[in-house]
Amino acid sequence: MDPIRNPYAPGAGQRPPELAGRDRELDQFDVVLERIAKNRPERSLVLTGLRGVGKTVLLNALRSQAIGRLWGTGKIEARPDQTLRRPVAAALHMALRELAPRHRDPERIEYVLSVVKAFALRDAPTKNAPRWQPGIDVPAARGRADSGDIEIDLTELFTDAASVGSDLGVGIALFVDEMQDVPPADLSALCAACHELSQTGAPLIIVGAGLPHLPMLLSSSKSYSERLFRYHRIDRLDRHSADHALTAPAARENVNFTPDALDALYDAADGYPYFIQAYGKVTWDTAPATPITAEDVKVAAPDAEAELAVGFFGSRYERATPAEREYMRAMALLGDGPVATAEVATSLGRRPSSLSPARDSLIKKGLVYAAERGSVAFTVPHFGHFLRSQPA
Numbered sequence: 001m002d003p004i005r006n007p008y009a010p011g012a013g014q015r016p017p018e019l020a021g022r023d024r025e026l027d028q029f030d031v032v033l034e035r036i037a038k039n040r041p042e043r044s045l046v047l048t049g050l051r052g053v054g055k056t057v058l059l060n061a062l063r064s065q066a067i068g069r070l071w072g073t074g075k076i077e078a079r080p081d082q083t084l085r086r087p088v089a090a091a092l093h094m095a096l097r098e099l100a101p102r103h104r105d106p107e108r109i110e111y112v113l114s115v116v117k118a119f120a121l122r123d124a125p126t127k128n129a130p131r132w133q134p135g136i137d138v139p140a141a142r143g144r145a146d147s148g149d150i151e152i153d154l155t156e157l158f159t160d161a162a163s164v165g166s167d168l169g170v171g172i173a174l175f176v177d178e179m180q181d182v183p184p185a186d187l188s189a190l191c192a193a194c195h196e197l198s199q200t201g202a203p204l205i206i207v208g209a210g211l212p213h214l215p216m217l218l219s220s221s222k223s224y225s226e227r228l229f230r231y232h233r234i235d236r237l238d239r240h241s242a243d244h245a246l247t248a249p250a251a252r253e254n255v256n257f258t259p260d261a262l263d264a265l266y267d268a269a270d271g272y273p274y275f276i277q278a279y280g281k282v283t284w285d286t287a288p289a290t291p292i293t294a295e296d297v298k299v300a301a302p303d304a305e306a307e308l309a310v311g312f313f314g315s316r317y318e319r320a321t322p323a324e325r326e327y328m329r330a331m332a333l334l335g336d337g338p339v340a341t342a343e344v345a346t347s348l349g350r351r352p353s354s355l356s357p358a359r360d361s362l363i364k365k366g367l368v369y370a371a372e373r374g375s376v377a378f379t380v381p382h383f384g385h386f387l388r389s390q391p392a
Contacts, residue, residue, distance in 0.1 A: 001287050007249035008281035010307075013056035016277055017249035021241030022058055025232055029062050029207075033069050036171045036203050043227075044194050044206040046179070048214050049234035051366075051380045052274035052312070055209040058234060059175050062207055066173045072099040072165055075175040080364060084150070084186040088174070089120035092161050093136060095172050099164050108167070112160050114141040119157045122146050151189040155196045162202035171203030179208035180217055181366075191222035198228065211379050213369040236271035236381070245276050250292075255284075260294035268301055272381050274312065279304045313386040319365055327358040328367065331376065332387035338371035 007017045025047075035042045045062075047055050059075075066073050074091025078084075093116055100109045118140040140146070145157040165171040176182070182190065190206065197204055208214070208229075218225035237245065243262050250257065257265075265283065269275035279301070283292060286300035320328065330347045331339050341359065345352040359376060362368045371377040378384060 001255065001284055001289065003285050005253050006281055006284045007253060008277045008284060010274060010277035010281055013060065015057050015060065016054075016245060016273065017252075018245050019054075019057065019061060020245035020248070021237040021273075022054070022061070022234075025058060025234075026061060026065065028232075029065055032205070033066060033071065033171070033173075036205065037069070037169060039201060039203075041198065041201060042205065043198065043230045045208070045232065046214060046218070046229045047207075047209040047232050047234050048212050050212065050272075050378075052272050053234045053236060053381075054273040055234050056177055057273070059177055059207065059209045063173065063175050066171075067098075069170065070102075070168075071170045072096060072161075072172040073175065074172075075177065077177045078179055078181040080181045080183065083123060083183060084154070084190065085120055085123040088154070088157070089116050091174055092116050092157065092172070095174070096161065096164060099168060099170070099172075102168055103164060105167075109164065110138050111141070112164055114138045115144050115157060115160045118142070119145040119153050122148050122153060150186055151192045154189045154193040158193045158197055158204050159200070159202055162197060162204035165203045171205065174204070174206050176206060176208040177210075178366075179210035180214045180369075181210075184217075184221060187217060188221040191218060191225045191228060194228055195222070195224060211366065211369050212377075213371070216370070237273060237276070238271065239266060242266050242269065242271050242276055245273065246280050250284075254290070256291040258291050258293050261292045261297050264294045264297040264301075268297065268304070270382070275308070275381075278308055278312070282307065309386065313380065313383060316367055316380060316383075317386075317390075320362065320367060321358075323358045324362050324365075324367070327355060327362060328378075328383075329387050329390075329392075331368070331378070332384035336378075336382075336384040338375040338377040340375050342374065344376070 009016055029045070032042045032045070047058060049055050063073050063075060072095030074095040076087035076091045093113070096109060096113060103109055113136050117136040117138065121140055145153040147153055161172055194206055215231055218229065246262065246265060247257060265279055269279050282304040283297050283300040287296040317325065326348065327344065330344045334343055334347060342352055345355055348355070363370065366379055368376045369379050
């Protein structure tokens with residue numbers, strides 16, 4: 001069939017043509033936005049799940065909802081080697097620019113921007129990263145959000161930024177992708193600032209997305225974080241939603257699937273949104289005509305698997321050192337679910353302590369996560385199957 005009309009879109013964070021199976025999260029976020037606008041108490045949100053389940057896509061969809069309600073929004077992608085000062089300052093600068101044209105007091109906006117600038121300028125310069133100059137054309141405030149203590153400064157910054165949203169009867173939403181990579185001290189400060197704002201009812205919320213162990217990291221940083229956030233586990237799609245993700249965009253192009261084709265595609269993609277888009281795209285290009293059949297899926301599957309092996313699995317595998325690959329291969333041979341670190345050590349004939357550097361590095365690279373105490377699991381679905389298919 002015509003590849004130009006192919007509706008499927010496998011890409012990192014790229015919105016699929018049909019955002020299937022996420023109505024519950026979208027509807028609940030609408031309630032959150034409405035309640036906060038009416039000065040009702042609400043918690044910030046955290047989305048967790050494996051890679052490829054659509055966390056970033058959903059995060060962007062939630063941001064679009066906030067923009068549609070005229071909120072100020074900003075988004076950051078956390079990095080393990082970067083403090084929050086620069087990205088948070090840039091995100092709040094963007095949010096304030098969205099709200100400024102509707103605010104009646106330009107001096108009020110300028111003051112809050114001066115606080116944002118003061119907060120940003122407390123970022124300590126390094127040899128590889130000289131002092132950052134934010135593009136804010138006002139003098140930096142003095143005595144506000146500039147103490148150097150990230151917890152104090154973040155609380156003061158959020159309080160002042162939220163007041164602008166309050167003036168307009170809306171709020172500010174800060175979206176944080178890869179939230180598990182926020183440095184521990186900054187994650188603790190973020191929780192403390194959210195806690196303070198929740199007590200005062202200030203209209204600013206955090207919407208974070210991260211790997212499955214993010215709730216554990218938040219709980220370790222502040223014990224009250226379990227009550228501070230509303231957690232949503234984002235998982236693979238059920239059969240109905242997976243079929244809808246394929247059939248709805250195809251129907252708009254007057255293309256159909258046979259029931260057997262949908263069976264084969266669900267077996268191949270296992271309900272994971274990224275895989276659904278990947279198999280759907282290659283199958284469309286392979287099929288000669290509508291309806292798409294199970295035979296078309298069978299012919300297309302090797303090409304889809306080859307693309308995933310290079311772009312989805314292989315790119316991550318190449319980031320690992322030989323010692324890290326040995327560790328992951330041992331994990332894969334023990335099974336697809338969480339495995340005990342002691343079992344990994346036993347299978348390699350090593351002491352657990354000698355493998356700690358490889359495990360910790362894999363966690364830092366986002367290839368595995370600590371599923372629970374004493375066990376690890378892959379952050380990427382089907383990664384164990386991919387590793388077992390590779391030559392030793």
